Amino acid sequence: MNMHIQKLYDKAAKAERLIIGLMSGTSMDGLDIALCSVKNSGANTDIRVVNFKTGEYTDDFRAKIKAVFSKNEVNLQLVCLMNEHIADVHAQLINEALIEWGYNSEDIDFIASHGQTIFHAPKSLHQLADYPNGTLQIGDGDHIALKTRIITLSDFRQKHLAAGGEGAPLAVYGDYLIFSEAGEDRVMLNIGGIANFTYLPGNLQASQVFSTDVGPGNTLMDQYMQKHFNQFYDKHAAVAMAGQPNPALLSALLDCSFFELGFPKTTGPELFNLAYLEKAQEQSSTTKLSPEDVMATLCHFSTVTIANAIKRCFGEEARAQVFMSGGGMHNPLLVQKLKVELPYCHFLTTEDLNIDPDAKEAVLFAVLANETLCGKPVDFGNRQGVPSVCMGKISLPG
Known part of the structure; x- marks a missing residue:
């Protein structure tokens, strides 16, 4: 041998x-x-x-x-x-x-x-x-x-x-093996460049477990910061917090067939990129929007797509244990908005399950x-x- x-x-x-x-x-x-x-x-x-x-x-x-x-x-x-x-x-x-x-x-x-x-x-x-x-x-x-x-x-x-x-x-494979817990429905939410989550049912039935991408996590915000501020990302959401989300731009950003697809599904920066943002700004007549307002809107966009996906699984009054990981969990504005969008969910991180979320x-x-x-x-x-x-x-x- x-x-x-x-x-x-x-x-x-x-x-x-x-x-x-x-x-x-x-x-x-x-x-x-x-x-x-x-x-x-x-x-x-x-x-x-x-x-x-x-x-x-x-x-x-x-x-x-x-x-x-x-x-x-x-x-x-x-x-x-x-x-x-x-x-x-x-x-x-x-x-x-x-x-x-x-x-x-x-x-x-x-x-x-x-x-x-x-x-x-x-x-x-x-x-x-x-x-x-x-x-x-x-x-x-x-x-x-x-x-x-x-x-x-x-x-x-x-x-x-x-x-x-x-x-x-x-993530579905590892999440199921590491984090499943009898009697507790869990959502393992990873907010990386793309946001995705794994649903882990409390009955431990592998046939009901699934992972899915839900839309942009940090990728659009990071790309915008790199182009317009020469910064790798929006540290502490300082730029986004200085702006206000624009409803017209948010509506245009959400107008995408990807969000209508069933679970599971995948996506990437091949779709959610600066060209996607520019098209949405043109459609919503928001090309003159301040960079701070654009960042605030992009943060809200990521939040809404995550929240909508969780509501799609658990209903409008979703009551899930949500364990966060990924760079987006360090964005205080994104996390704050998630808690507003999903008021009945309990938000934790994988640190609470003895795994460093990073x-x-x-x-x-x-x-x-x-x-x-x-x-x-x-x-x-x-x-x-x-x-x-x-x-x-x-x-x-x-």
């Missing part, structure tokens, strides 16, 4: 595994690195975050990602080169984190790498009859495995596509890797968008 296959077998058979989960989202603020201790699998999964940090991206590296990100036309040579370059940078950030935390590569059993999404193209968005759902994450797993000397699982979304899903959201997405990929290595597919029923599969390609470090 190949020695790396033997190591894979031995590590997968351990009672406790150290798995590094990686996440770099559409906000591109850095690489989330979560070192997790994982025991068991399936409904008995026991996961603990041992260490967590966000490896910072340089402005130059972020600009290089943006050059190939969410564009219909890009330089194909750059896409090819960035597949390798992103992996090299991620490997370097992992190695630096291990040194900081006092670990050697031999101490770590596996890496679970999400990669960097550069394009997401479900049929609902591309509307090309002869083509399937598509998504593309780059940051090659072989490069990470070789340069960290750690077995790496990557490219998780392709199996989801192959089995009939849209490649997202994948680490949650990275932790979920550690769980996905653990299931591929040590578990078996959970039966989510024969439903569109939630195929019962294990995901991730395995790259050996030699």
Whole structure:
């Protein structure tokens, strides 16, 4: 037997595994690195975050990602080169984190790498009859495995596509295994670049669980701040709080067929971008609106789309336990407006469930890797968008 296959077998058979989960989202603020201790699998999964940090991206590296990100036309040579370059940078950030935390590569059993999404193209968005759902994450797993000397699982979304899903959201799998609680209906709300949530019924029936994107979380606000204020995001919602939401612009922003689609569904910055905003401003005759009022409206737009989706599941007087994670939970105006829109819901964060909310997405990929290595597919029923599969390609470090 190949020695790396033997190591894979031995590590997968351990009672406790150290798995590094990686996440770099559409906000591109850095690489989330979560070192997790994982025991068991399936409904008995026991996961603990041992260490967590966000490896910072340089402005130059972020600009290089943006050059190939969410564009219909890009330089194909750059896409090819960035597949390798992103992996090299991620490997370097992992190695630096291990040194900081006092670990050697031999101490770590596996890496679970999400990669960097550069394009997401479900049929609902591309509307090309002869083509399937598509998504593309780059940051090659072989490069990470070789340069960290750690077995790496990557490219998780392709199996989801192959089995009939849209490649997202994948949170349903990890959320169900980590956060389900008998007798309590829960909503795991992640407000990243795109906002999505997982519904976890208190009866623990996997066939009723689902995840769905609901619309823009931070992506439109971040894009607007970067263009008009040269700031990466609206820190403490200072700009949005200085403005007032404009009803006409809000109405135009909400006038999109995506919001009428059933759950589950996916979307991305391919739809919700500055061109989308500019079109809405033209339709609503609000092109002269102050930047502060635009930001206030965009914040309200994200809030309303999240609240409407939750009401769609639970009714106008929705009474759910909502556990937040993602960068949007740090936006005080967005959270304040959510509480107004959903007055009967109880808002918490995943910190209340012993998982750092900033680490949650990275932790979920550690769980996905653990299931591929040590578990078996959970039966989510024969439903569109939630195929019962294990995901991730395995790259050996030699």
